[in-house]
Structures are given as structure tokens and as C-alpha cells.
Amino acid sequence: MKNTRIYHNPRCSKSRGTLELLQENSIQPEVILYLDNPPDADELRSLLSMLDMPPRALLRTGESEYAELGLADPGKSDDEIVEAMAAHPRLIERPIFVHNGRAVIGRPPENVLRIL
Structure with missing residues (x-):
């Protein structure tokens, strides 16, 4: 990299x-x-560490996947949010x-x- x-x-x-x-x-x-070559969950965790922010702060809340996946739910874990961003890169700011x-x-x- x-x-x-x-x-x-x-x-x-x-x-x-x-x-x-x-x-x-x-x-x-x-x-x-x-969007063509999305980062995997480990790469996202590395980026979040460099950004010094929690996964939720990197989410694009206006994307349809945000609502469809129920990511506004405060019960979603950091790992669930990272996995959602890896699977749906439009969610990544x-x-x-x-x-x-x-x-x-x-x-x-x-x-x-x-x-x-």
C-alpha cells in the first residue's frame, strides 16, 4: 500500500x-x-485509526444503504458498522x-x- x-x-x-x-x-x-476497489474491514480499521475517529463518524448517513441496513441504531457495534462500510463502500465518507x-x-x- x-x-x-x-x-x-x-x-x-x-x-x-x-x-x-x-x-x-x-x-x-x-x-x-x-467504489470499484473497496477497502476491506481491516483496511477500514487502519484508516479509522489514522483518522482517529470511531466508525460511525465515517458513515455517510444520507445514502440509502444507511437506512436499509438500520445503521442509525445506536446498538450497532463498531464491527458491524465497519463490515457494512466494507460491503457497501458508498457508505464511506x-x-x-x-x-x-x-x-x-x-x-x-x-x-x-x-x-x-
């Missing part, structure tokens, strides 16, 4: 803006199209930028500058 990477959705304006900002700062990250063992969500895109 490359040291500098972005979990990217090219259809998302924030994701595109984040990638453009990185390139403007001479950063050429490995681009992971996470985007973009996630990883650099030198640290990670940040590019919302707003300028967030990525904090870890360069």
Missing part, C-alpha cells in the same frame, strides 16, 4: 477538488477508486487522504493541507 493515497470518487465535487488541491501542491497520490501514516477527510478539501 502506497504511503500517499486518496480514496477518491470522481463523481464527487469535494473529492475532485481535494485531488486538484493536492496536485497543485505537487502531491501525486495513488488514486484509489474505492469521502475523500480520505493518507500521507505518511496520517489521514484526513478532504471536507473541505483544504483539510488535506494539515498533514502535508
